[in-house]
Amino acid sequence: MISSLILILMRPVGTGQVLKVNSLVEFKNVICDSVDKDFCRFEYCYLKSVNRTYKYVSGKVNLFQLPITNATVNIGFYxxxxxxxPFLYNDTVDGCKFIKNQKGSPITKYYFDIFKNFSNINHSCPYNHDLIIEKLTTTAVNHQVTKVLPFPEGDYMLQMNWSANGVLRAITKFFFSLT
Structure with a gap:
């Protein structure tokens, strides 16, 4: 009786079945820092955990010196x-030119594709309004880091340094893990 139980338990292992394991992204934290408070301030910037499996990031930055006609973004992945x-890429791009010609910087396009559908940063300069990222879910990030360009498991940080007119104005950091 015991030997037949052992054979039944061992049978699935011996049949050559391969289990597929899916990697998942989990948001850990978000930090938004306004370096020049006379230029911009974050109205809100938070990670909301609805339940164990559904989290999203939202943020809104109020801009005080409009219009913005010259913007630069440094994107670093750690x-x-x-x-x-530093991991993989660190890229600096003229934000106004990038929106007009996204094919000119495939690295920046990779990062932009993560949040473009959740943001109002989807048109070229000038920007005459506050900038918003609303309810960025793990699904968008998960697609980029597991399907488009697969990353190894681990803890990551995406840091973006936002400059206008050649002066650093804000820093945002997104922390997530890939398991």
Missing amino acids: KRMNGYK
């Missing part, structure tokens, strides 16, 4: 290895 170390 992996946690005894502190956050």
